[in-house]
Amino acid sequence: MKILDKYIIKSYMITFTTVFVILFFIFVLQGIWLFIAELAGKDLDFFTILKFLSFYAPTIVPMVLPLSVLLAAIMTFGSFAENYEFAAMKSSGISLQRAMKMLTITIGALSLVAFFFANNVIPDAQYKFINLRKTIVQQRPAMAIAEGQFNMIGASNIKVDKKSGKNGEKLEGVTMHVKNTSMGLGANTIIKAKRGLLTSDDDSNYLQLELFDGYYYEDIHPKNYEERKRMPFAKSSFKKYIINIDLTTLNQADLDSDGSITSEKMLTSSELLFTIDSLDINYKKDAISFAENIINRNEYVVTNKDIPLKDPIRSPKISKLTEKSKDLISIFSYSEKSQIVEIAKNNLTSIEYSIENSYLDLEYKSKNINLHWLAIYEKFVIAFSCLLMFFIGAPLGAIIRKGGLGLPIVFAMLIFITFHFINTFGRKLAQEDTISPFLGSAMSSIVLIPLAIFLTYRATNDIGIMVNFDWLTDPIKNIFNKLTHTKDNN
Incomplete structure (x- = not known):
């Protein structure tokens, strides 16, 4: 490996690592907001929260990795062009293709690592993530209920004034709204109790809630419409009342809209x-x-x-x-x-x-x-998207001749948003059986491959994009010049 290849790879990898760490941290913060309802006010220790986030973190790599490759490529090659390093290479007879050769092999190796990560690490992390959520709820059942606010669990809305005990299992001031789904008329039953106790078995999907010293109010819906106008209800008091709460909804592995955690993504190819x-x-x-x-x-x-x-x-x-x-x-x-x-x-x-x-x-x-x-094809798409983003970012950086975080990040976000939107659109069409799963997962790559070929051809032949924005910038410059000239005269 020549000194020039080492220099190019070193410059790119330093930029790539920096960008990846920053973007990864941003997306992890977004994940915290996604699961804030499960973390906030649950009395979880720092180690449990750290495990929770560490199992979730691998799921965001398929989104962070292509964006990091793209942005790092634009920044690195834009910096080379801006500092006339490409001009020095060309004067020595080194073309853009030759400069990209060893770095392309490096990105190819990164793509193989990305496939291995998507095929083995992510499924295992998602499986552990779901089981951790279930374990937390079973070992610390009070985690499902936060103090001072209503918590929707199944068909019940539960609020407690105060929790105590080692795991928060002792409750005070319990209020429950239970909806009768067959009637569909809102809260049909209201239960109020002075005290409560939460218990759960490790191998059960149910929470047992024992209520003490309370009242039970239930709406009655007669078949006769005239009797309904009287709004009858039943009221009773109890010393002890036991309710089983289904935790199946808490343990479901379907967070498809944002977390993208579904059962098929817990499997290898x-x-x-x-x-x-x-x-x-x-x-x-x-x-x-x-x-x-x-x-x-x-x-x-x-x-x-x-x-x-x-x-x-x-x-x-x-x-x-x-x-x-x-x-x-x-x-x-x-x-x-x-x-x-x-x-x-x-x-x-x-x-x-x-x-x-x-x-x-x-x-x-x-x-x-x-x-x-789709889960199978997306493992390959993650690997291919790294190569695709490199062949878009590297020539684009050489064409715009700008390094740093200014213009490169604008181009990177526009390209990646387009990639992500088309990918999501194709996935939805494939899910509805409108198009084949292969076409749905590869749609974003098919759309952007011509852009990669176009940019690589233009950059290799030193043609440029040849897009003239003077029609947009000239009026703004003229207005600014007039305002500056008027100010100087005054």
């Missing part, structure tokens, strides 16, 4: 392929079973001795009809026609309901398969 094979077999079996069920539904038998439809070939009425007319219904009496129409109507309603339910079930399973394919 080999595990995903095995899971997809099982899901695909299950999907095909359900589709065949659904089709056979619809066919069998049409082979119904009318249970009426005067309407022998089970064997239409041997039926004298139908045999007679086939010789004279094609109007099958005309051979039956009015009561028989009514019965046939009613049977047909009920059968169609039943088939329609079955089709809708089966369609929704198959659609959900198809989306689940697509999510698993």
Whole structure:
């Protein structure tokens, strides 16, 4: 390796490391805000919070890494061009392609590390992250409830005035609003108690809440509408009342909108392929079973001795009809026609309901398969995006000839926001089965590859982007010059 290659790699890696650490810290702070409701006011020790964030931190690397590669490339090569180091290289017969050669190999190695990280480290970190959340809630059940505010847990809203005890399991001043989901009319039950005690088993998904010395108020919804106007309710007092609270919603591994933590992302590529094979077999079996069920539904038998439809070939009425007319219904009496129409109507309603339910079930399973394919492809996209961002950032830096954090960070944010938006858009389309998972995950790369080729070609041939912004900057300069000239005259 020549001295020049060492110098270029060293300059780039120093910038890359600095940028990566800064961006990583910013995204970790964003993650703290994302999970602030689970961390704030829960009486967690510093080590537990540190573990919580350390298990979450690897999930943001796929977003931070490509942006760091892009910004570092623009800054490094922009600095080379700004300080006329590229001019010195070209005067010595060293082209931009030659200057990028060893650094391209370095970024290629970084891409392989990124794939290994996405395939092995991130799934393991996400699995531990979800289990840590569950363990915290089970070992310290009071963590699910913060003092002085209502906490939504399942169908209940719980507020306590004060917590005490080693793990905050002793409660004082408990107020609960329990919504009756079947009625859909807001808080149907209100429970107030002077004291409470939270307990939980390590292998259970339920919290047991024991309430002492309280009152129970429940709205009553009579079937008669006139009685509802009186707004009846039931009231009772208790010395001890036990409630089981379902923690399944707290332990769910689905934070897709922001945290992007879903069950398929806890698997490696080999595990995903095995899971997809099982899901695909299950999907095909359900589709065949659904089709056979619809066919069998049409082979119904009318249970009426005067309407022998089970064997239409041997039926004298139908045999007679086939010789004279094609109007099958005309051979039956009015009561028989009514019965046939009613049977047909009920059968169609039943088939329609079955089709809708089966369609929704198959659609959900198809989306689940697509999510698993997306999880596989995204591991490769993370690696490829590092190379793509380098081949966009390096020539762009050489063209704009600006280092530092000014103009480079503007270009980097615009390019990365475009990349991230297209990636999210493609992922959503693939989830809805509008496009294939491969196209959905690769859409951002497909869109930006022409930009990388264009910039590399222009920078290699020292052409520049040739975009003239004088039409925008000249009027502003003229106004500024006029204001300065007027001020000097005064």
